[in-house]
Amino acid sequence: MSNKTLRILIADEQHFYRMKIERLFNQLGFYRIAPVHSLEELLTLIEYASEPFDLVVINAVMAAGALNLPDYLRDNRQVRHAMIYNGQSVTLSPIPACVQQTVQISHAPLPDLSSIQRQMTLIDPQLPFIGTVTSVR
Template identity: 55%
Template sequence: MSNRALRILIADDQHFHRMQIERTLNQLNYYRVAPVHRLEELLTLVEYACDPFDLLIINGTLATHSGFDLLDFCLDNPQVDHALIYDSQRFPPIPSSLRHRIQASRAELPDNEAIKRLMLHIDPPRLKAPRP
């Protein structure tokens, strides 16, 4: 069963990409999703959020166009627990010691299966306790 309380932030300048990712998350029963289309919106939401975001799904080109160090932002920001950076051709490989928090994909858009695997990593199924 999905943890419906997870807070997810999607950042992509293309509306279709944001909608596709959000639709996949909704199909997996995740509804606390905030889509943004500019890096400035993302930074504002993260800065003023009362609670951390459990997951940031971001198109890496948003940061590379502006010269913003997205990897450091994801690693050093206590308001971002996990991140998936996609369309990340210009990013260096993520060290294996950090892959539990940060994942990178060269794909232009994560497909449904990639998002399912990501959510299983972030929100693993809980075993039901046996009834006495």
């Protein structure tokens, strides 16, 4: 059973991608999700959040040239874990092994159900990991 209190922030410029990722989280039982469409909106929500986000899922393209995402997410007290996807489209500095537990970088253009489920089992150990999962289109 999933922890219904976990706060998740999804950032992608494409509405369709935000909705697709949100539906994947919904399949796993997570519903406290804030989707945002711009880097400015993401930074504002993180800065003024009343409590930390348990997971920030962000398209690396959004911060290209404007912000070093791994460093920002790692050093921010308002972010407990982060998943950066579409990492091949921008240059990201290598992440030290001690940080990889909190900041994950994927070169996939979009996270799939199994990658989200793997990430959530790190954040929510009560979530059972199902060996084979199918994704909703």
